[in-house]
Amino acid sequence: MKQESPDSSGIDSQRCTCTVCPLLCDDILITADGVEQACGHGRETILAALANDERPGAQPAEASENDQLLGRETATTRAAVLLSSARRVLITGLANATLEAITAACDLAETLGAAVDAGLPESARSAGPTIARAGEVTAAFEELRDRADLVIFWCCDPATSHPRFIERFVAPPLADGRQRRTIAIGPDRVIPDAVTHRHLPLARDLAVELARCLHLRIAGRHAPDTLDGPLASDSNQLHDAIRSATCVAIVTGDADDSVGLEAWGIVYLVRTIAHEKQAFQIPLGAGLAAGGVNNAGASAACTWRYGAAGAIARADRMGSLFLPGESDARRLISRGEVDAVVVLGRLSEPLEQAIADRGDALSLVRISDAVEMKHRPAGRTIQFRCSSLTIATTGTMLREDGRRVVLAPHQQATLPQMRQLLVDLEQAVRQSLALPAAGGRP
């Protein structure tokens, strides 16, 4: 299943894709001697998946109900009855799935009239996603690599969240030989101090004020005279660096910001710089700490089908209701608005906790590659095991900058793909609801 073709770093060899973080590095070599090119975390996770796969008797039953092993067909029938008799269903965890599996999950949601939300932070903000409120000026990671002579890490630390981001996109020299400078603003140093790198320490809660102040100065408007020492000094240094750069990239992470003010401030700052020179934002999510690696794919698939990236109150491709801060997964679960949840893969800790807090009032259908569930909810739980997301999943995902990545798995799957399990489940739900088979769908 490995592919031979050049990747984004120009390597031409047999390679496979790492699906451990949203960077989806496509230059990984797995040989008898080990895992090459991957970061430490990626290597560790891939080796653990391989070891798990090679354990004696490593292929257990494909499904279970409350820890009792079941055949796949029986489990599918039982899950279909459970879901079709539920009061209201939520489908979540889409960011762990390929675009093909997300499409199958959306088909299932429409058949059930279910709510859909991937559990991404932007859907939980009452003001909704920044891109819908203010738009975004963004670029591919490779554009940063080839064009940006000033990279500002804005209160984020890609070295931790996306371990190879700096190696792949910031460390390589600029295409035209100019020197690239980097500045880290916020609590994290990101890169050790050097002639070309500066760290400007700043408390996270001052980030919005700094963005607004810079925005005013770059727009040639009056900035407040009352700024205190570090804020004024950081503002001066950033302003000078931006003025002397040719192309500016501002790399951001997910802010713990229930209103989305910080994201909004950065969008306006980047847009103002872009009026004078090349400038763009590289919005990175939580990376390794996120609930999945295909956040961009989940957002794109839901936006294409329902007009919004998540918080879909009821899936309907003819017109869905989008309720940010109301129909996001955590609120639907913790407010008791759903009594059954279909989970694809792993979830973030707050979502797992929200499920656990509902006790036996919530039923779960989980499709995951995990041999054992880390979290064992008290309610009725039917679990399907799919092929390993780390070493044997086929399909397509989107990197966070929107680049399409066709997964090249290390080995052929011995368990069904997540997409196939969802397709089978949707057919069984149709039978259970006495609906006609879904033929001829686009």
Ligand code: SF4
């Ligand atoms: S940076 Fe992410 S995708 Fe790349 S090798 Fe490390 S864990 Fe895998």
